[in-house]
Amino acid sequence: MAEQAVRKNVAIQAKPVLKWAGGKTQMLNDLLPKVPSSYGRYIEPFFGGGAMFFALQPENAIIADSNPELINMYRQIADHVDDVVSCLKKYANTEEVFYAVREQEWTSLPQAEAAARTIFLNHTCFNGLYRVNKQGKFNVPYGKYKNPKICDEEGLYAASEALKKAEILCGDYLLVLEHYAQPGDFVFLDPPYLPISEYADFKRYTKEQFYEEDHVELAKMIMQLHERGCHVILTNSNHPLVHELYAPFTIDVIQTKRHISCNGNTRKGEDVIVAIPPKQQTLLKLVPEPLPAQVSSYPPTRFMGSKSKLLSEIWSVVSQFNVNTVVDLFSGSGVVGYMLKAQGKSVISNDYMAMSATFTKAMVENNNVVxxxxxxxxxxxxxxxxxxxxxxxxxxxxxxxxxxxxxxxxxxxxxxxxxxxxxxxxxxxxxxxxxxxxxxxxxxxxxxxxxxxxxxxxxxxxxxxxxxxxxxxxxVFDNGKTNLSKHGDAMDLRVENADLVYIDPPYYSPLSxxxxxxxxxxxxxxxxxxxxxxxxxxxxxxxxxxxxTPFSTRKGAADAFDKLFKKFSHSILVVSYSSNSQPIQDEMVAIMAKYKEHVEVVPIDYKYSFGNQSEAKTHRNSVQEYLFVGY
Known part of the structure; x- marks a missing residue:
């Protein structure tokens, strides 16, 4: 026992116990920066080799897998690591011993010995694979390694300390997530990869299959987790279905190596990391207030997309932040910038239309000339x-x-x-x-x-x-502030220390x-x-x-928003956009969430006054105007 006490005093980083086909050790440099800085519990329902868990060593975790043999091993390491180590020390790296142990039925063994059997077979079989036949019998051949590390005592004790902090479950991922995931939790998902392949079967370390319909079901659960307020990171192969299912969120493609192919040419692959932020609970309140009388002095305009009827709602949101300098990035009719000027803000108005810049030159920048x-x-x-x-x-x-x-x-x-x-x-x-x-x-x-x-x-x-x-x-009036009118592309506008940027770009819709x-x-x-x-x-x-203009296509609009949000990532962002426009609401939230910790959507009932030819009646109908707020 004294020897064990010495071991526990040695600072050893816990690491995966098993060699794991598809394990995430090689992706940790890409994964760890995406982990939220703070979260409730760590939940990993496709645990496998547990590379992410052992790298983070969370204080409060729920780890799970549907493979009972795997879960038995982790439970024994957590609760009876001395017994597991003793059993491992009895094994010899010979072909005879390997096949004799492989023939054993793990469920008939004492639990600690069954855990040792799992580790032994993993460390001495070919490539650390796991494969079973139709009868559920392990059938990977002997690996013929000269000196495999069958019993890594220090590694096992370090893993034991990390696993003791976790609740270890055996069960289906859907049941685990439905029952345990709470707002603020961090859920890491490393499911069997698309497409269904030998690699995907090995990766899950189980005889069960995971088909395309299962991935669709997983995506539905992830959206529930998003709505519930969980942080989610998902890994998968760079497959078209993955991009389709998670289009609203950030998807990074990572070059990886495969370790189970005999053919060196097929050992390279592309994985993806999908980061799904929690859907923010609404903190902002929409309580329209009377505007200063000066606002009514702005000459009325019939300019398409003018926000003259939404000024109270826009101010209701902006007023909840302590800001001095505001950029009206797509000034249009100029009425929003004028309203903000009337509220005592230093306003920078910008538009690529010369007529819009003329309006704001006359009535926003100009403080006293008539x-x-x-x-x-x-x-x-x-x-x-x-x-x-x-x-x-x-x-x-x-x-x-x-x-x-x-x-x-x-x-x-x-x-x-x-x-x-x-x-x-x-x-x-x-x-x-x-x-x-x-x-x-x-x-x-x-x-x-x-x-x-x-x-x-x-x-x-x-x-x-x-x-x-x-x-x-x-x-014309003087608000005691320096105000500016700019004429140019929003992407080229240079502004220092803008507290808030209001963005009201052209709305893209295939119907308008x-x-x-x-x-x-x-x-x-x-x-x-x-x-x-x-x-x-x-x-x-x-x-x-x-x-x-990039706002003339769906993809162009999405890319433009991404660039604008990145450009003004240090400012509070308020974006006007319509419910019948694209990108859709979830996509907009996901784009803004790349650059803002908090993203809220404030819906406003609104009736458009402009139609488009045969679709005019549709566009005059009531829709919702969204204010996307990032801060």
Missing amino acids: LPLDEAKNLLVEHKESDHFVANTFKGLYYTDEENDLIDTLRTNIWAMRDQYKQAIAMTALIRACTKKRPRGIFTYTGHRYDDGRQDLKKSLSQQFLEAVEAVNKA DNEYVRRYHFIEGLARDWKGVEIQEHTQTKKFKSYP
Whole structure:
């Protein structure tokens, strides 16, 4: 006993007791960084060789396997390691002894001797494999190793200390997980791999098979664990079904070596590690509050996707964080950035659309400059001949000849202005005037077939322009902060120390159209003065080529979100997205969870006002707008 006490005082890292085909020792460098920093219990229901367990040595664990022989061995090492060691010392590494021991029925032996038999056969058989015949008899041949380590006393005692801290169960993984897994637990799953193969059978260390339908059932249980609030890490082969089943989560492909093939060319493989974070319990509360009166001064807009009706809900979420600097990454109509400015935040607005950047230049960045009405009236007077670009290019499409001439005059005078904020106010007013003079406010059609007799359509363009100048002037205010308007790609925006980033990108849906340029090409052209754009002369509307955007496809949108979340991983993230858009909710959560410890989804009932051709009624129906919040 004194010798045992000495052993226990020696710091020896516990390691797997068995040679294990498909064991995870070689993957530990990739697996351990994914283990949560804190968790409740460690649960491993496909225990096998237990490489992860022995590497972590958790204080509170539940380990299980459906192989009773394997479970008997671990229980005996935990509770009767001295007896197991004594039995192992009796074995000799000879072919005669090996086959004599192999013929034994383990269930007829004393439990400690049965455990020793399992270890002996594993260490002396060919490649440490486990295979049984139809009668359930172990039938792997003798390995002919000169000096196998049959009894690793120090390793067994170290393993015993680790196993004593675990509850060791024999049973089906579904029953184990259903009964024991609780919120906050860490579940490590190393099931038999896809596809069904000799390697998969060996890996499980049992005669039972694990088919594709079993993997589907496993995926369902993993989703339950996710909903329950468990941390889950899964390993498997790099098989298409694995990618299909776990598409919403992070899947890393790892190059590994196989140790059971006689053919060296087939010993390389690809494993995957799937990290499934717990679904976060909702901590944020959605309690809309009245907004400052200043917010109502923002000129109303018919801009597609505008969040003017969701400002209270957005502020309800943002207000629960202590933030000073906020980035409105896809500013669109500019109303969210304006609302945040009214709430006393330092706002950085950005958009790839020049017209959006013009709005925020005039009313978010600008704190005190207005455009006097007499100066605005002077812009309506021709001071030098224009280039007649609008009159020549868009003749007969959207406006009368007289109105086209006035637009050209305003363009010429606005671009000659020296004050950047007065220029932004004037251009904003011109854009608003042109929009109000168009039925439906868009430029996807020509003529006036949608004229519904609205008063706005009866007003002259000059009257619309002057009224817009007055509206923008009333919206100008100083919140005592430095605010900025940026015009560029969100991926290229450089911001230091942004406390919160609000992201409202184009929504991708196979049923809808998120091409802003197609709807607003004319007024976007005004904001750019048609510089750097390619007008498609063959089109009836004379639109210009749309800007490239990753949000035009499902995969492109998912990749773009991943890059944005990574880029702004040090900021609180608030993302607006619709329930009828893709990526879907679970995928969005999984992408954000790669960079944020907490991810919550705040649903908001919302009715869209824009439809798309034959699908218009569908898109006017009530859906849910999601606010994905990562912090």
